[in-house]
Amino acid sequence: MLLKEGDIRIPAGCAISGFISRDGNRLCGGDIVKSISYMHDRSNGLGGGFAGYGIYPEYKDYYAFHVFYNSNDAREKTERFLDRHFDVINLSRIPTKKIPAITNEPLIWRYFVNPLPTKIASSQLDEKEFVVKCVIRINNDIDGAYVFSSGKNMGVFKAVGFPEDVGEFYRLDEYEGYAWTAHGRYPTNTPGWWGGAHPFALLDYTIVHNGEISSYDANRRFIEMFGYKCTLLTDTEVITYIFDWLHRKQGLSLEDISSVIAAPFWSEIEAMEKTDPERAAKLKYFRNALSSLLITGPFSIILGYTGGIMALNDRLKLRSMVVAEKGDMVYISSEECAIRAICPDAENVRSPKGGEPVIAELNEEGKRKCL
Amino acid sequence: MPVNFFPAEFDVVRNTDKCIKCRACERQCSNEVHFYDADFDKMLTRDAQCVDCQRCVCICPTGALKIVPNPNDFRKSPNYTHQLMIENYRQAGTGAVLLSSMGTPKEYPIYWDKILINASQVTNPSIDPLREPMETKVFLGKKPAGIRKNPDGSVCTKIDPYLELSTPIMFSAMSYGSISKNAHESLARAAEELGIYYNTGEGGLHRDFYRYGANTIVQVASGRFGVFKDYLDTGAAIEIKMGQGAKPGIGGHLPGQKIGEDVSRTRMIPMGTDAISPAPHHDIYSIEDLRQLIFSLKEATEYTKPVIVKIAAVHNVAAIASGIARSGADIIAIDGFRGGTGAAPTRIRDNVGIPIELALAAVDQRLRDEGIRNEVSIVAAGSVRCSSDVVKAIALGADAVYIATPALLALGCHLCRTCHSGKCNWGIATQRPDLVKRLNPEVGYKRLVNLVHAWDHEIKEIMGGMGINSVEALRGNRLMLRGIGLTQKELDILGIRHAGE
Numbered sequence: 001m002l003l004k005e006g007d008i009r010i011p012a013g014c015a016i017s018g019f020i021s022r023d024g025n026r027l028c029g030g031d032i033v034k035s036i037s038y039m040h041d042r043s044n045g046l047g048g049g050f051a052g053y054g055i056y057p058e059y060k061d062y063y064a065f066h067v068f069y070n071s072n073d074a075r076e077k078t079e080r081f082l083d084r085h086f087d088v089i090n091l092s093r094i095p096t097k098k099i100p101a102i103t104n105e106p107l108i109w110r111y112f113v114n115p116l117p118t119k120i121a122s123s124q125l126d127e128k129e130f131v132v133k134c135v136i137r138i139n140n141d142i143d144g145a146y147v148f149s150s151g152k153n154m155g156v157f158k159a160v161g162f163p164e165d166v167g168e169f170y171r172l173d174e175y176e177g178y179a180w181t182a183h184g185r186y187p188t189n190t191p192g193w194w195g196g197a198h199p200f201a202l203l204d205y206t207i208v209h210n211g212e213i214s215s216y217d218a219n220r221r222f223i224e225m226f227g228y229k230c231t232l233l234t235d236t237e238v239i240t241y242i243f244d245w246l247h248r249k250q251g252l253s254l255e256d257i258s259s260v261i262a263a264p265f266w267s268e269i270e271a272m273e274k275t276d277p278e279r280a281a282k283l284k285y286f287r288n289a290l291s292s293l294l295i296t297g298p299f300s301i302i303l304g305y306t307g308g309i310m311a312l313n314d315r316l317k318l319r320s321m322v323v324a325e326k327g328d329m330v331y332i333s334s335e336e337c338a339i340r341a342i343c344p345d346a347e348n349v350r351s352p353k354g355g356e357p358v359i360a361e362l363n364e365e366g367k368r369k370c371l
Numbered sequence: 372m373p374v375n376f377f378p379a380e381f382d383v384v385r386n387t388d389k390c391i392k393c394r395a396c397e398r399q400c401s402n403e404v405h406f407y408d409a410d411f412d413k414m415l416t417r418d419a420q421c422v423d424c425q426r427c428v429c430i431c432p433t434g435a436l437k438i439v440p441n442p443n444d445f446r447k448s449p450n451y452t453h454q455l456m457i458e459n460y461r462q463a464g465t466g467a468v469l470l471s472s473m474g475t476p477k478e479y480p481i482y483w484d485k486i487l488i489n490a491s492q493v494t495n496p497s498i499d500p501l502r503e504p505m506e507t508k509v510f511l512g513k514k515p516a517g518i519r520k521n522p523d524g525s526v527c528t529k530i531d532p533y534l535e536l537s538t539p540i541m542f543s544a545m546s547y548g549s550i551s552k553n554a555h556e557s558l559a560r561a562a563e564e565l566g567i568y569y570n571t572g573e574g575g576l577h578r579d580f581y582r583y584g585a586n587t588i589v590q591v592a593s594g595r596f597g598v599f600k601d602y603l604d605t606g607a608a609i610e611i612k613m614g615q616g617a618k619p620g621i622g623g624h625l626p627g628q629k630i631g632e633d634v635s636r637t638r639m640i641p642m643g644t645d646a647i648s649p650a651p652h653h654d655i656y657s658i659e660d661l662r663q664l665i666f667s668l669k670e671a672t673e674y675t676k677p678v679i680v681k682i683a684a685v686h687n688v689a690a691i692a693s694g695i696a697r698s699g700a701d702i703i704a705i706d707g708f709r710g711g712t713g714a715a716p717t718r719i720r721d722n723v724g725i726p727i728e729l730a731l732a733a734v735d736q737r738l739r740d741e742g743i744r745n746e747v748s749i750v751a752a753g754s755v756r757c758s759s760d761v762v763k764a765i766a767l768g769a770d771a772v773y774i775a776t777p778a779l780l781a782l783g784c785h786l787c788r789t790c791h792s793g794k795c796n797w798g799i800a801t802q803r804p805d806l807v808k809r810l811n812p813e814v815g816y817k818r819l820v821n822l823v824h825a826w827d828h829e830i831k832e833i834m835g836g837m838g839i840n841s842v843e844a845l846r847g848n849r850l851m852l853r854g855i856g857l858t859q860k861e862l863d864i865l866g867i868r869h870a871g872e
Contacts, residue, residue: 211495215844218843218847221847256526316498
């Protein structure tokens with residue numbers, strides 16, 4: 001019998017794509033589906049997914065939970081749990097379109113919720129941490145229930161299939177957001193579990209990732225000391241937790257996080273000691289204090305978060321990744337074709353260096369419109 | 372003439388066709404095995420005195436000598452082995468505790484040899500260390516539990532005192548007294564050249580070697596030999612020796628005949644007296660006392676250097692390590708029971724303690740389970756024999772390793788396991804000036820540098836094969852290991868899967 005994610009570690013190659021309108025213009029989900037479809041051969045039909053930001057403006061103050069259920073029993077248990085811990089503002093099935101390419105779908109539900117203040121107070125946690133703990137509890141303790149998206153004014157849509165089919169299945173052309181990311185998966189084997197598709201999300205952090213990190217178990221065993229539990233055994237999961245811990249909990253900037261997980265080589269740091277001793281000292285500190293969070297092996301990732309996207313390659317740049325611009329738009333993709341597909345006259349096309357973060361965020365106008 | 376109950380352990384075989392009677396073997400053998408009989412114009416041997424150190428074999432200009440196990444055997448019994456019978460005869464003759472040196476030769480499982488390492492294929496490229504940067508620098512010491520910020524919002528980069536190693540290998544504790552001054556000099560100079568550290572052991576630090584202080588770990592053991600302010604100030608780190616893998620639960624004993632003028636001055640004890648370190652530290656009868664010693668040493672050195680606590684791998688090593696991690700230690704060194712020694716009671720060496728592989732895995736996991744792995748670095752010791760052992764140790768969770776036996780091999784040791792006799796023909800485990808001068812530190816240090824360079828190169832090759840280009844990404848990366856021929860229980864303790872899984 002094939003084991004599902006969490007029971008076994010499955011390496012995968014992949015395609016990723018993403019874009020953001022820095023002015024906060026709302027972009028149709030159909031664009032991201034079109035973009036990723038041009039890299040059809042980089043996935044093998046065993047997983048595709050999307051993350052959209054700014055897609056729920058009417059519910060932007062509520063956590064949007066997207067949940068897979070294997071059974072109505074699991075749904076009822078989960079809903080009882082949600083009722084105990086959250087104020088549920090709205091619930092519904094996520095609209096989908098039956099297509100032959102996507103089969104065996106679980107029950108897919110969406111909830112807009114707010115944690116109950118009394119529960120937060122008694123837990124002695126801050127609100128976000130409380131939400132994270134609840135999500136982890138549902139995923140670990142309720143058999144057949146899996147929360148795969150849990151941020152505000154954003155959502156993940158994923159399934160087993162080619163990404164273009166997944167996009168059609170979820171009717172993404174009916175959504176609009178200021179930023180989108182996409183993932184096409186090429187796993188080396190898979191049980192075809194929907195939860196194992198990417199993006200992986202925690203709160204509003206989403207990661208799409210192409211690569212296979214060789215530092216996986218070193219990273220996993222370190223981050224698990226801080227209350228995380230890597231249940232899927234995927235790179236994407238552990239990278240998301242690393243971002244969550246360093247960014248949300250430790251307050252490190254995204255640039256600094258890049259210097260931790262894709263740290264410059266010692267030769268570069270030593271050279272910097274003469275030109276910029278302060279920065280060299282900081283980099284050395286990171287490589288000492290946070291050495292277990294160095295990620296080695298090939299990866300190219302797009303991190304999505306409220307108000308921005310960030311692209312990052314491993315320090316040897318063992319995976320392709322290009323960025324381009326056009327007006328207020330920033331595009332990131334595994335291959336240039338996926339950018340040209342939706343923006344034929346894209347400008348400033350370039351390959352960021354290994355370990356060089358590319359961060360694109362909403363500008364003031366965009367923030368006013370979207371946040 | 373009394374009956375000798377047991378025959379010589381070795382046959383010294385001389386090819387008389389090759390032997391030119393130059394008598395070099397006679398001059399070189401401190402055990403006085405070889406002698407010349409003028410009446411018969413013949414080289415003869417006293418086989419019973421041979422310890423199989425191979426010195427004569429190596430220096431014989433015509434290659435005329437061979438030392439082979441004496442084929443004579445007692446009636447076979449798997450229960451009462453030849454060795455056991457001899458030991459009982461010997462004890463019946465002397466009434467004494469049996470002494471041995473170096474690591475146990477008994478056939479316990481060697482888990483290093485039952486662990487296999489991963490390599491990249493297809494989904495993840497291997498990395499060629501000749502073409503890409505490959506990093507083996509490590510820091511040992513306490514790490515912060517999270518990011519601290521300065522008042523202006525910038526990241527606070529202050530960190531507790533640490534050791535910086537160019538490669539995750541250090542020379543383990545060997546005292547001046549148990550080994551010679553020339554051996555110490557070789558280790559100190561090699562550590563300096565390599566950018567790593569050597570360890571004084573419990574014998575104090577010879578005045579001539581204070582200049583290597585930046586690469587020296589000074590040890591504070593239960594006998595407190597040679598410990599004073601200058602000594603503590605000179606070292607890069609201070610190691611409190613609570614135990615040693617080869618002889619857990621007991622102290623040390625350097626016989627008076629090895630305490631010459633120099634050793635006496637360095638150890639700060641009278642010449643010719645036995646140097647006996649007690650089994651426990653008599654100011655440490657529990658963990659809270661250890662904490663006091665750790666902080667006494669930190670106070671004495673104004674919190675400028677990390678403190679290492681070295682313990683022997685014993686049954687509840689994980690709980691002990693957890694206690695130490697919460698007691699202010701910056702680094703824990705764990706010494707497995709196959710580790711070497713200059714002298715240990717045979718029964719202790721061969722029966723007490725547990726293998727480093729299991730101890731290391733248990734400690735690393737326990738500290739992670741308790742969320743305090745960051746509080747300390749872990750150094751694994753006690754039979755780390757080659758570069759692949761280093762890789763496996765790091766993947767199991769060690770930050771670095773201590774090596775001692777391989778370092779002695781580099782200096783010429785042939786593991787005859789009779790260091791306690793003080794008659795080391797290779798000039799290592801002896802204080803006899805005529806023997807000590809056989810070890811040239813100029814040559815010795817270069818051989819040590821070569822050895823560690825070679826290992827470092829091999830570590831890089833193995834890491835590159837796994838697609839890892841910096842050693843910190845290997846640390847605790849147990850997914851890179853698989854067991855072979857191990858029970859589920861052993862796999863569970865090591866925290867690894869079986870090959871094929």
